[in-house]
Amino acid sequence: MQQHSSLSKTAWLFMTPCLLVLFVVAAWPLLRTFMLSLTNARLEDITHAQWIGSANFRDLFVDAEWWGAVTNTLLFAAFSVPCEAILGLMIALVLHKTFKGRGLLRAAVLVPWAIPTIVSARMWGWMLHDVYGIINELLVRLGAIAAPLPWTASPTLSFVTIVLVDVWKTTPFMALLLLAGLQALPQDCFEAALVDGVSRKRIFFRITMPLLRPTLIIALIFRTLDALRVFDLVYILSSGDSNTETMSIYARRHFVDYANVGYGSAAAVCLFFVVALVTVFYINMGRRNILGDA
Amino acid sequence: MTTIVLKDVTKSFKDHPIINGVNLTIEGNACTALVGPSGCGKSTLLRLICGLEEPTTGEIYVDGSCVNRLPPVARGIAMVFQSYALYPHMTVFDNMAFALKIAGCSKTDIARRVQHAAKTLKVDHLLDRTPKQLSGGQRQRVAIGRAIVRHPKAFLFDEPLSNLDAALRLQMRYELARLKAELNTTMVYVTHDQGEAMTLADTIVIMREGAIEQQGTPLELYRSPKNLFVASFIGSPTMNFLHAIIVAWQDDQHLNIRLRSGETLVVQVPYEALKWKESLLEEGSELTVGIRPENLTEASSRRKQAGTHLKGRVSLVENLGHEAYVYVSLPVGEHVKVRLTGNCNYAIGRDISLFLRSEDCHIFDSNGEAMRGLKEIPLC
Ligand SMILES: Nc1ncnc2c1ncn2[C@@H]1O[C@H](COP(=O)(O)OP(=O)(O)OP(=O)(O)O)[C@@H](O)[C@H]1O
Ligand SMILES: [Mg+2]
Numbered sequence: 001m002q003q004h005s006s007l008s009k010t011a012w013l014f015m016t017p018c019l020l021v022l023f024v025v026a027a028w029p030l031l032r033t034f035m036l037s038l039t040n041a042r043l044e045d046i047t048h049a050q051w052i053g054s055a056n057f058r059d060l061f062v063d064a065e066w067w068g069a070v071t072n073t074l075l076f077a078a079f080s081v082p083c084e085a086i087l088g089l090m091i092a093l094v095l096h097k098t099f100k101g102r103g104l105l106r107a108a109v110l111v112p113w114a115i116p117t118i119v120s121a122r123m124w125g126w127m128l129h130d131v132y133g134i135i136n137e138l139l140v141r142l143g144a145i146a147a148p149l150p151w152t153a154s155p156t157l158s159f160v161t162i163v164l165v166d167v168w169k170t171t172p173f174m175a176l177l178l179l180a181g182l183q184a185l186p187q188d189c190f191e192a193a194l195v196d197g198v199s200r201k202r203i204f205f206r207i208t209m210p211l212l213r214p215t216l217i218i219a220l221i222f223r224t225l226d227a228l229r230v231f232d233l234v235y236i237l238s239s240g241d242s243n244t245e246t247m248s249i250y251a252r253r254h255f256v257d258y259a260n261v262g263y264g265s266a267a268a269v270c271l272f273f274v275v276a277l278v279t280v281f282y283i284n285m286g287r288r289n290i291l292g293d294a
Numbered sequence: 295m296t297t298i299v300l301k302d303v304t305k306s307f308k309d310h311p312i313i314n315g316v317n318l319t320i321e322g323n324a325c326t327a328l329v330g331p332s333g334c335g336k337s338t339l340l341r342l343i344c345g346l347e348e349p350t351t352g353e354i355y356v357d358g359s360c361v362n363r364l365p366p367v368a369r370g371i372a373m374v375f376q377s378y379a380l381y382p383h384m385t386v387f388d389n390m391a392f393a394l395k396i397a398g399c400s401k402t403d404i405a406r407r408v409q410h411a412a413k414t415l416k417v418d419h420l421l422d423r424t425p426k427q428l429s430g431g432q433r434q435r436v437a438i439g440r441a442i443v444r445h446p447k448a449f450l451f452d453e454p455l456s457n458l459d460a461a462l463r464l465q466m467r468y469e470l471a472r473l474k475a476e477l478n479t480t481m482v483y484v485t486h487d488q489g490e491a492m493t494l495a496d497t498i499v500i501m502r503e504g505a506i507e508q509q510g511t512p513l514e515l516y517r518s519p520k521n522l523f524v525a526s527f528i529g530s531p532t533m534n535f536l537h538a539i540i541v542a543w544q545d546d547q548h549l550n551i552r553l554r555s556g557e558t559l560v561v562q563v564p565y566e567a568l569k570w571k572e573s574l575l576e577e578g579s580e581l582t583v584g585i586r587p588e589n590l591t592e593a594s595s596r597r598k599q600a601g602t603h604l605k606g607r608v609s610l611v612e613n614l615g616h617e618a619y620v621y622v623s624l625p626v627g628e629h630v631k632v633r634l635t636g637n638c639n640y641a642i643g644r645d646i647s648l649f650l651r652s653e654d655c656h657i658f659d660s661n662g663e664a665m666r667g668l669k670e671i672p673l674c
Contacts, residue, residue, distance in 0.1 A: 188379035191346050196393035196444070197367040206392075210383045 030272070036265035043259035056266035065242060066267065069250035070274070075159070076234075076246060077227035080166045084223060085216065087167065088174025095175065096182045106179075113172040121236035124165045128152055128237075155243035162237055162244060166230070174219055181215025182208075221282045228275050247271040295322040296357055296447040296480045298343060303352035305338055305504075312338050314504040315352070320448075320497075325474055325481040327495030329488060329527065335504040336484045337376055340450045343482065344371045356447070372446035374454045376484075378437040380425040386412075387421040390439045397444075411439040414469060430457040435466070442473065448480035455490065463487075470494060488528055492516070500524050518667025522658050525584050531619055533656070534590070534630040538581045551581055551657075554626040559602045559652045563665050575659070584656035587619065587633040593649040604630065604648040611640050622646055 037056055041049035060066050095106055112120065127134050128151035136148035151161045185208070193203045231248040238244045245253075248271060255264025298320040305313040312335050320326045328336045341347040343354060345366035353360050361369050380389050387408055394404045412418035415435040425433055434457050441449055454470075455463045471494055474481060485491050491498050492512045500507045500515065500523075508520045512528075519525035525533050541550040541558060546565040552558045565575075593603050609629070610621040617635045624630065632648060640646070657665040 186379070186382065188375055188377045189381050192373075192375060192379035192381070192440075193392075194346065194366045195344050195371070195373045196396065196440070197370075198393070198396050199367070202396060207381060207383075 033265045033268050033272075036261055037269045039262045041261040041265075043256070043261050046261055049262065052262070056263050057270075059263065060266050060270065065245070066250060066270075068242060069245045069247045072159070072244055073228055073230070073246040073248075073274075076163060076166075076230060077224055079163045080170070081220060081223045081227055083163070083167045084171045084174045085220060087171045088219070089178050089216075091171065091175035092178035092182055095179050109172045109175060111172070112169045113176075115169075117169065117232045118236060120169055121165065121233045124161075124168075125152060125237055128161060152238050153241075155241075158238045158241060158244050162234055165237065166227070166233055169233070170223065170226070174223060177219040177222075178212065178215060181212050181219075184215075185211050217282065217285070221279065224278055224282065225275055228278060229271070247274070297322045297355075298448060298480065298482075299355040299358075300339075300343070301353045301355070303339075303342060303349045303354060305335075305342060305347060306350045312504050313342070313349075316504070316506055318499060318506060318509070320480060320482060322480050323478050324496040325483055325494055326497045326499060327491035328482060328484045328499050328501060329486070329491050330501035330507075332486070334501045336501060337452055338504075339501070340373060340452055340482065340484060344373045344450055345369050370447040371450060372441035372444050372448070373450040374434075374437045374441045374452060376452040376456075378425070378433045380433055380436060380440070382425055385422055385424055386417060386428070386436050389425065389436055390443050393440065393444050407443045408439075411443045414442075414473065415439045415466075431459070431462060434458065438470075442477065445477070446479070448482070449477075451481065451483045453484050453486065456486065463490075467493060488530055492528075498528070500527055514667075518664065519584075519656065520664050522582060522584070522662035525656055525658070525664070529586055531587050531631050531633070533584045533586050536583045536585070536628055536630070538583045540575065540577050540579045540581060542577055543575075549575075549657075551583070553583065553602075553604075554628060555604060555624055557602045557604065559650075559655070561652045561655055561657055561666075563657060580660045581665075582658040582660075582662070584658060585630070585650055585654060587631040589654035590630065590632040590648045590650055592632070592634060593647040601649055601651050604650065606630070606646055606648065608640050608642050608644045608646050611642065620646070622648060 036046075036049070038051060038053060039049035040052045040055075091109060095102060095109070115123075126132075128136075130136060130148050130150045130153060133148075133151070135151070136145075139145045140148060150157060152158045189207065190203060193207055198206070229248055230246050231252070234244055234246050235249055235252075247267065251264050251267035251271060253264075254260045254267060258264075298318075300316050300318040300320075303313055303316045303318075304311065316339065328339065330336055338347065342349055345361065345364060345368075349362065353362055355361065356369055356371070381392065384392065390408045390411060391404045394407065399407075408421070409418065412421060415438055417432060417435050417439060420428060420432060420436070425436070428436065434454060438451070438454055441451075455466050458466055467490055474494070483491070483494060495512060497509060498512055498515050499509045502523055508515060508524045510518075515524060515528045519528060522535070526535075537554045538551045541552050543565065544550055544560060547562055548560050549563045550558060550560055590604075604622075604624060606622040606624040608620055609623045612619040612621075617633055618640065620632045620634055620640050622630050622632060630648070634640075654668070656668065659665055
């Protein structure tokens, strides 16, 4: 007993630095945001805020712009994540095969993921510029379109553009995660299936996919959470356009542009709960696959 | 009735030759055991036969037609993998039923076949479990079950019993022998256990470093091993080897040889058949005499027997109850194992005199090649 308590004392001692850091960078900001969301704090003078209870949330829930942002964010996640998963899986399957130059291709595939989002978003923004952009220029010259398209200006088209650029950027991440999963699968049962007379297509659906499911679910969780918090890509490609505004951009707008710290915090808190809800949903869905196999 | 023929098959992995020119005919409706030391290419040979690897050169024929270019599916051969290779996400039942479902068998047919195989292999109480919830031996049996439900043209077994305990292994060996009679198909059976090979196989193929050393019935290999390698591989415990030199040819049938301990014996060697090796058979050339532990007996002190006696000292006794393996060190620094039955109480350090008959001796020349086989035991 004596030894046990001294052991746990030592354990706490070792944990302290980590807990401290976590408190400072995670728990405290979170708590502070919660608190601010219940006040009418302004950016100019945060210290003289008054408690106003749930007034910010009441305002938020009747704001059509907020619900627009929620819809945009969910739509963005709903379109980009499946596209990335399917494309990523296809690329992973190709990279899983042995062929000449595979190492080079693996490195090349990673390039979009390696470029900071700000840089790649700005790059795409220029390339997609409706007047000077190279993409319009090329498409017009090829005869694919009659007139230049407003890639980042028209409401629906800019949404499509944002999804496409996000797919371009994050598919490599998905591919790499799934490739790691594929490589960890037991090779011999694929050989057994070949000998058993199972066609390649069936092997994919009946063996590869079920075995890859835990990895796929983890990858989907990562990507969905990322997608729900999307900020930089949208901010740079279509800044100030309420048609593509996401939750985090909405929060930033109220927080910084309108200096309404309390209201912005309330939006951030709601974003937090949406993300938490989706996480719980995924974990419940994946529990059987992830934990059941452990 | 499926015959598998391998013609000059070689296989290299990135310039490493693994299989070096194998010519082998695997008879239909018979069990061929593939034995050899670890890493000699047994599994690789099976993978070549079932189509998971393509031979670098040479051809493989199944029922007379070349299958080199055929994918595994089209060959109709089932394989039990050394690593079981069960589908981790399927239950035992689904593991066994998968190939049948794919082949489009009816539900009742599948259930019947799987139940039957599971009963035979004593895994019928495990059908709802996943492979993770099975012991190594149970997995191995499920893997066997997965192969037998398919009724394939031929079975390839890669050490299917290696993970079972001794009792279960004997029982499974018996079940496999029964299965072999029941299924009446071609079987290729890789094993390290030469007892398994001797009892199950109609033909044994001994491999070394990717080549076949000798092929024959169990008794042929036991009675007439072609060289020292085969002689040391077949038989348990292994054959004893003693150094000897040629003293003189008595006539063109009989050779006088002297063991290191000074004993002499006369062995019958058909000189005619060996003429081409003359240089190895000069007086003074070295020989190796092989004698199996079961062919040595303790010399009776009362009855004088004609033959050669080896005097030594008991250094170790492995007593199995009904018999004992006695390790005897000879004064010249050689050791022999003897299998003795009856009263097996031998004190360590005790002097012992062993008796060997020259008919039982295997004679190998200085290259390790056998100079004669032992006489066939007449069938009675
Ligand atoms: N895919 C491969 N690439 C390179 N070398 C290989 C490959 N497969 C097998 N080998 C080599 O071929 C040799 C024979 O392997 P194999 O698995 O056939 O041996 P084995 O006789 O079955 O041995 P064991 O009794 O231990 O199972 C080994 O030296 C092994 O390292
Ligand atoms: Mg092997």
